[in-house]
Amino acid sequence: MNKKRKIGRKKLFGLLFLLLISFVYLNNTSFFAKGQEKAPWLLAHRGLAQTFHMEGITGEMCTAERIYEPEHPFLENTIPSMDAAFQAGADVVELDIQPTKDGTFAVFHDWTLDCRTNGKGVTREYTLEELKQLDIGYGYTADQGKSYPFRGKGVGMMPSLDEVLTHFPDKEFLIHVKSNDPHEGEQLAGFLAKLPSSRLSQLTVYGGDEPIRALQERMPELRVMSKATLKSCLIPYIAVGWTGYVPSACSHTQLQIPEKIGPWLWGWPHRFQERMEAADTRVIVVGGDGSDFSSGFDSPEDIKRLPAGYSGGIWTNRIDRIAPLFR
Template sequence: MKRLKRIVRSKTFMILALLLVFIYLNNTSLLAKPRDGSPFLLAHRGLAQTFTMEGITNDTCTAERIYPPEHPYLENTLPSMEAAFQAGADMVELDIKLTKDDQIAVFHDWTLDCRTNVKGMTTDYTMAELKKVDIGYGYTADGGQTYPFRGKGVGLMPTLDEVLKQFPDRSFLIHMKSSDPKEGTRLADAMSALPEQRLKQLAFYGGDEPVAALKAKLPEARVMSIATMKRCLIPYLAAGWTGYMPSACKHTELHIPEKIAPLLWGWPNRFLNRMDKADTRVIVVGGDGSDFSSGFDSPEDIKRLPAHYSGGIWTNRIDRIAPLFKGSSAEEPAT
């Protein structure tokens, strides 16, 4: 009986040892297919003014806490997007809002109160009225002593249609800011008129409800929401060590916080290769996921990424980050 128990324990140990070896070999990046090329760079809101994140809440007026300006660009404008692409961005993220006359404006905040010279929401105004708004009115870096962009933002709020016409061959990540499914339906209606190849250059993310509404009307669209992330990553965390790829991980977008990424089976190269095969874009954002706007904005930030990382990178300062990877191939943004 003792001999039998020893044999059972020995076989159990051997099975566990073989399982651990399999898990290691199947997930280590040391044995992964080599990845070539530079990281995919996503410029958040184009080239924009940045601000301190200390003590920030959903109600914080970020225009009132910007750093001293180092460039003349305002977020979500055609000039800021042009500057981002010239600097080396592969994709620009932008935010959309509906207007009173059912047009799609490009603007970030829930209300107009913080950045502009008017009050209320975009839905309180027609697009023609919003073109008269000064979107640089509220920016200050010294507690209100000076307002360096006042008077310079009149007419700079674009429509989504204007953005796509201005940059017909560029890639965009379009953010639906609300949780209203009507926003997703309206956006899907607008995007359905685009050629198939143009739609492939776009991705869409936001609240679960508008993303689901858009996906229902445009099943071929690349989308992301908290719900789609969970449908992909929860089963992957459970069984990804086997190489299993959940169907929900195919043809989607994943924004992975840097502190969560090492928990993913095969991170970084094996995981990235698996997602490439599934036609899924992986973007690493800064921090632990408490703020998905946190990015890699300095050379010091980039050092936190794995050596030779070649996936996607979220940045609020494309002008500082792109030269680290693209060198002289990136143009200097016009001033």
């Protein structure tokens, strides 16, 4: 009798295990997900910008000295480059901001001026008017300093954040805070609080944990992202997402998912995308493994690495090459 009971229990446990596996599979397969016919939306990193080779690059290197031979006349983080990106087919443009000495925000990537411009020193130690006197194309070279094709062409082209938002009143932007200073988040909250809710819905801010936390506390209605918000969503999701449960930390935010991390997420890509859309969260896939969130999908060969039918956001440094593949 005991032997029969043991056999019966083994069969029962085996059946329950089979049912659990079937549930996990059916609950997370993308086969039944909707929306796979939608085209993905495209995010142009820094607008339409000069790109550079990434071999051996570190955070201290001057990327303006590593550009490829220019194929277009645009410089990153300028109004013409953003206009060109939107004209090419970008749905969202990413831009970088630096606080200025006179209490506003300049749209510029670097902590210092020495790499790209004819200025010297820390960007935030200058007023906006002083920054506008600089030539932001001064340092670009594709031949190790033999020629500088953009010198003299970038004078006065560093815009303020206010100028960008005014020039593009109905376009979507991803704003990058380039520090981990909470006061910068407080300052940005003061600036953004003047905008109507309809305009705020078109903006997302990401950056260091501290400024994003300060910004989120003051403006909970604003979509934000940092490494901290990313972890607070994805770590519990990886633990329990197989059930279909979406943690509250995944609501009304943005997730920049490295392409090599995506397959580890329950329901990736379509069921995962479906769940995040239901939570009012945007998903953008970036290139690589997460070590460099600037890596994008910049060629037709890169696009082939995306899952079939992917309909979320795509991060690209070459919107001019990628948009025609989807438009």
